[in-house]
Amino acid sequence: MVQNRPWVTFCSHAILILGVLLVAFPLYVTFVASTHTLEEILSVPMPLTPGTHLWENYAQVLRSGSTRGAAAPVGRMMFNSLVMALVIAFGKIAISIVASFAIVYFRFPLRRTFFWMIFITLMLPVEVRIIPTYKVVSDLGMLNSYVGLTLPLIASATATFLFRQFFLTIPDELAEAARMDGAGPMRFFFDVLLPLSATSIAALFVIQFIYGWNQYLWPLLITSDESMYTAVIGIKRMIVGGDALTEWQLVMATAMLAMIPPAIVVLLMQKWFVKGLVDTEK
Amino acid sequence: MAAISLRNVVKRYRTGVQEVQVIHGVNAEVAPGEFVVIVGPSGCGKSTLLRMVAGLEEITGGEVAIGDRVVNNLEPADRDIAMVFQNYALYPHMTVFDNMAYGLKIRKMPAAEIRSRVDKAAAILELGQLLQRKPRELSGGQRQRVAMGRAIVRQPLVFLFDEPLSNLDAKLRAQTRIEIQKLHRELGITSLFVTHDQVEAMTLAQRMLVMNAGRMEQFGTPEEVYHRPASTFVASFIGSPPMNLMNHAPGARAGTIMGIRPEHLDVGNSGWEVQVETTELLGAERLIYGRVAGEQIIVRSAENQPNPAPDSVIRVAPREDRLHWFDAATGKRI
Numbered sequence: 001m002v003q004n005r006p007w008v009t010f011c012s013h014a015i016l017i018l019g020v021l022l023v024a025f026p027l028y029v030t031f032v033a034s035t036h037t038l039e040e041i042l043s044v045p046m047p048l049t050p051g052t053h054l055w056e057n058y059a060q061v062l063r064s065g066s067t068r069g070a071a072a073p074v075g076r077m078m079f080n081s082l083v084m085a086l087v088i089a090f091g092k093i094a095i096s097i098v099a100s101f102a103i104v105y106f107r108f109p110l111r112r113t114f115f116w117m118i119f120i121t122l123m124l125p126v127e128v129r130i131i132p133t134y135k136v137v138s139d140l141g142m143l144n145s146y147v148g149l150t151l152p153l154i155a156s157a158t159a160t161f162l163f164r165q166f167f168l169t170i171p172d173e174l175a176e177a178a179r180m181d182g183a184g185p186m187r188f189f190f191d192v193l194l195p196l197s198a199t200s201i202a203a204l205f206v207i208q209f210i211y212g213w214n215q216y217l218w219p220l221l222i223t224s225d226e227s228m229y230t231a232v233i234g235i236k237r238m239i240v241g242g243d244a245l246t247e248w249q250l251v252m253a254t255a256m257l258a259m260i261p262p263a264i265v266v267l268l269m270q271k272w273f274v275k276g277l278v279d280t281e282k
Numbered sequence: 283m284a285a286i287s288l289r290n291v292v293k294r295y296r297t298g299v300q301e302v303q304v305i306h307g308v309n310a311e312v313a314p315g316e317f318v319v320i321v322g323p324s325g326c327g328k329s330t331l332l333r334m335v336a337g338l339e340e341i342t343g344g345e346v347a348i349g350d351r352v353v354n355n356l357e358p359a360d361r362d363i364a365m366v367f368q369n370y371a372l373y374p375h376m377t378v379f380d381n382m383a384y385g386l387k388i389r390k391m392p393a394a395e396i397r398s399r400v401d402k403a404a405a406i407l408e409l410g411q412l413l414q415r416k417p418r419e420l421s422g423g424q425r426q427r428v429a430m431g432r433a434i435v436r437q438p439l440v441f442l443f444d445e446p447l448s449n450l451d452a453k454l455r456a457q458t459r460i461e462i463q464k465l466h467r468e469l470g471i472t473s474l475f476v477t478h479d480q481v482e483a484m485t486l487a488q489r490m491l492v493m494n495a496g497r498m499e500q501f502g503t504p505e506e507v508y509h510r511p512a513s514t515f516v517a518s519f520i521g522s523p524p525m526n527l528m529n530h531a532p533g534a535r536a537g538t539i540m541g542i543r544p545e546h547l548d549v550g551n552s553g554w555e556v557q558v559e560t561t562e563l564l565g566a567e568r569l570i571y572g573r574v575a576g577e578q579i580i581v582r583s584a585e586n587q588p589n590p591a592p593d594s595v596i597r598v599a600p601r602e603d604r605l606h607w608f609d610a611a612t613g614k615r616i
Contacts, residue, residue, distance in 0.1 A: 173371035176338050177432075181385035182359030191384070195375040 034253035041248050057253045066250045070237035072226035074254050077234040087150040088212030096159035104167040122157040144225040202272035210262045231258035284349035284439035286312040292343030306496045319475045321483035322493035332476045364433035365442040370425045372417040379413040382431045403434040423454045443475040492516050514613040517541050528577045541606035544582035553599030558590045
């Protein structure tokens, strides 16, 4: 229904603007806090306009973290987070697309059993199996390593299920036509399935990158070496016991920095992301 | 060009513990360069038979030979055949050119040769302007032509068509039918064409293979099938409206079924008494539905003949030389 009533337009805009402010205000406060000294932040009321210590604070955390909490440079943490997010995103996509290719296009004994086994793991999130997983990773000597950070999180029932559903919508005749054309299974996979899945892959990449970047519990458990901290863990480790001691301006600067890469990924892939969620090239 | 031999071809599916037989021993010899249409109602196994020739379905029993090679255990790509699918199965992300060239690229043909073959096929099918388009930018008829082009560039021994016209509207279908005929005359490649549409079958076929419930009912030219149907099934399946089949027709012997086509009944002053039920004017002709000796009968008369009123009685004379007789028990022609 299209209406043109000034009052309705005003109201809807007001509500939307209010919503945006509500979401944006904490972000703004974070930014403001990252530009002041600790004394200024702790004064009551806290200043709500940007201060003059922006470069100082950001340079400090990027080079050498906080002075009282963890002293690992945030630059290093960002790199760790990036590695973790990228390996998880690509790993998940690679493994689940191949797994669903097998489940949809090949007939092998216990095919359905395997599918349901994968599917059932959907009901077991990381948190539920975290103790046994920790035990395994620790026994394999993978604590404080990139492998330990990423490998246990790579297997993904959700992505496998998503690709399976997508492959099922591709008409069988396409596979048969490729067989007629003389394309073997892997050729069909690379020449036909992969290009057709491009938008789904892009959408999944955005979701999984953010999932990997925001991992908290798992890296918290298995990283004790400062050089392996991720940005999210870095923030946690900078907060020391008593409030007074925590350098909030540095914590906030780190939080701002930690927000940037996911935001960039979303902005750059927005078009693909939406396309992947709503339509398929068929 | 190659002959196709179907020798006692059988297909069984296993569903759980049950085994279902869908093709019951089909024997047929298709001559080199011949255009054969496989026709039958849906579920009669005609597509399965074609897919067995294509290599997309395993052959449970018997032999399929293309040329002098038994192809039972060959991959579809090694059978030297090309297939046009009902939904065309074009690769959505490739241009028309790439769609046609894909099979040739896989066979590692030199790029120049691929280009010349695709250009030639595009010229025949009038696709020249569309080579750089994606399938989704094409109309149904154009997609259908691309699917044919993909088959043509392969220069195979055999073309297989799986109801390629069923997704087109009526006008385009008639037009494409003529194009396929022309194409076959020019290329002379042995073709198997599956359809459930008897008009397509009659107009395209050099010989037609009529199937019912997994069995071959008749294999012959359209004229043979129309004028000498081998069974009551063929008699009622081919021809529109279908042949009148009567158990108790005046003058019929017990244990036989008499068949006569609606156009071989003449309205006049002699012959059977027909109780008229309703009539339909189809333009050039009129169909009269009625009953004779309690049995349903359809009579085809010209539109300039008088239109009999419902419940009136008219007299209809069958042409004696056009009567068909079938065994009532087996349905076979006597």
